[in-house]
Amino acid sequence: MNTTQALLEVRDLTVDYDLGGAAAWRRRTTTVLQGVGFTIAPGETYGLVGESGSGKSTTGRAVLRLADVTGGSIRFDGTDLATFGRETPLSYRRDVQAVFQDPAASLNPRHRVGRAVTDALRRHGVRGQRVREERAAEAFEQVGLQRAHLDRYPAEMSGGQLQRVAIARALVLRPRLVVCDEAVSALDLSTQSQIINLLADLQAQTGVSYLFIAHDLGVVRHISDRIGVLRRGVLVEEGTTHEIFTAPRHPYTRALLAASPASQPAGREERRARRLAVRAAAA
Numbered sequence: 482m483n484t485t486q487a488l489l490e491v492r493d494l495t496v497d498y499d500l501g502g503a504a505a506w507r508r509r510t511t512t513v514l515q516g517v518g519f520t521i522a523p524g525e526t527y528g529l530v531g532e533s534g535s536g537k538s539t540t541g542r543a544v545l546r547l548a549d550v551t552g553g554s555i556r557f558d559g560t561d562l563a564t565f566g567r568e569t570p571l572s573y574r575r576d577v578q579a580v581f582q583d584p585a586a587s588l589n590p591r592h593r594v595g596r597a598v599t600d601a602l603r604r605h606g607v608r609g610q611r612v613r614e615e616r617a618a619e620a621f622e623q624v625g626l627q628r629a630h631l632d633r634y635p636a637e638m639s640g641g642q643l644q645r646v647a648i649a650r651a652l653v654l655r656p657r658l659v660v661c662d663e664a665v666s667a668l669d670l671s672t673q674s675q676i677i678n679l680l681a682d683l684q685a686q687t688g689v690s691y692l693f694i695a696h697d698l699g700v701v702r703h704i705s706d707r708i709g710v711l712r713r714g715v716l717v718e719e720g721t722t723h724e725i726f727t728a729p730r731h732p733y734t735r736a737l738l739a740a741s742p743a744s745q746p747a748g749r750e751e752r753r754a755r756r757l758a759v760r761a762a763a764a
């Protein structure tokens with residue numbers, strides 16, 4: 482692959498939802514995404530933010546081929562997804578994985594969690610139960626779980642541990658892009674930062690790209706290289722994380738910044754106190 486080429490290229494993406502209506506002449510649709518465009522380079526994290534209902538999940542679902550696209554195009558490694566037809570090829574389902582907000586919802590409560598990983602490997606053609614179990618154990622260790630956790634049931638694990646299982650299941654397939662849709666939003670603050678650090682470490686090891694979706698700018702700050710701001714289905718601003726936090730151009734971005742306690746720049750007093758603390762520590 483040409484390294485200057487985007488891994489994911491979304492162009493002029495439009496998605497309409499059908500609101501029903503029995504007869505064709507009564508059918509009503511609503512536009513939830515309008516002309517959305519962005520790219521994600523190999524190894525890059527693109528943060529997508531916006532308030533509830535702005536179309537973030539719809540964007541992720543379109544990339545995962547879970548939402549029907551009305552217009553525009555999505556290219557992955559140069560291939561237009563529209564050329565796939567109805568059935569998504571197995572290779573794309575391996576290359577593009579997802580981690581959602583509620584890991585328990587995607588795990589069978591009656592299966593030991595290790596099975597979620599071995600089943601994923603089996604679906605993708607990895608032969609031999611022993612081989613699959615060994616790879617699952619390695620994946621668990623990679624995400625900071627222990628081998629013994631493979632035999633647990635979902636109800637026996639914490640939210641943070643379950644999210645590690647979901648990450649292990651996604652990463653074990655060695656994907657090139659992971660759509661993380663509010664992947665840390667349900668976790669407490671310290672678990673959030675642990676999971677974000679884990680995702681960043683895994684990216685450094687594997688070169689995977691992330692489409693990292695969250696409604697809170699503070700959450701995406703520490704993992705994103707660039708950030709796109711979605712408002713009512715339109716991408717109103719895009720920039721590097723530094724640009725978005727230090728020189729937001731759109732009033733909506735400024736409003737989002739103001740609404741996120743974790744993302745506010747420290748006040749003068751706080752900065753002074755921090756400088757003094759640093760100096761005291763150095764003395």
Ligand SMILES: Nc1ncnc2c1ncn2[C@@H]1O[C@H](COP(=O)(O)OP(=O)(O)OP(=O)(O)O)[C@@H](O)[C@H]1O
Pocket residue numbers: 498499500513531532533534535536537538539540696
């Ligand atoms: N299946 C559907 N049919 C009709 N409308 C839908 C459907 N799914 C989502 N919508 C609408 O599309 C819009 C965008 O929804 P989406 O889930 O993408 O927002 P979001 O930015 O992810 O919000 P949140 O932060 O709450 O997760 C919303 O107005 C929503 O009501």
Ligand SMILES: [Mg+2]
Pocket residue numbers: 537538539663
């Ligand atoms: Mg959503």
